[in-house]
Amino acid sequence: MTAESGRTISAVRTHLEMRHIGELRAVQQPPLDISLTQEQLSPVEYRALYSAVGHEWHWHDRLVVPDDELAAYFASPDVQLWVLRVHRDVAGYFELKRHDDDRVEIVYFGLRSSYFGRGLGGWMLTRAIELAFAMGASLVTLHTCTLDSPRALPNYLARGFAISREEEYEVELR
Secondary structure, eight states, X not given: OOTTTTOEEEEEEEEXXXXXXXXXXXXXXXXXXXXXXXXXOOHHHHHHHHHHHHGGGTOOGGGGSOHHHHHHHHHSXXXXXXXXXXXXXXXXXXXXXXXXXXXXXXXXXXXXXXXXXXXXXXXXXXXXXXXXXXXXXXXXXXXXXXXXXXXXXXXXXXXXXXXXXXXXXXXXXX
């Protein structure tokens, strides 16, 4: 338990959207030995990835989801999990979910902080958006909050996302 654990703070959640692939301001692949692959992970493997990327940003929601629920979620044809590797080391991931209204949500998106500053976030987001539209999206959405990396929102806006709404909420740090 950290010194911040158990403290309740106010945060702002920002919802973003992109309505057309033409709004994407793409970033070229950085000159690194990287791969981005769609993967099926066990719940244990997924939680390790989720924690590696999100621990310092207070991601904890998926850590308490039962194994059978996580496995069923990722078995859905409407869900895709993409893992980014640099020199075979896991650098980050994103998760796409197609909804019934032809919207594709980037549910989770993140890099391990040791990979910040290498041009990977912009390129990985470019690929996430391209893949979301390839899934048949008429709208791509995502959200971030003030607990997230300070690089997140600027990256989303730089790729062409527009803010659709903001909301303040209370969150207990764990």
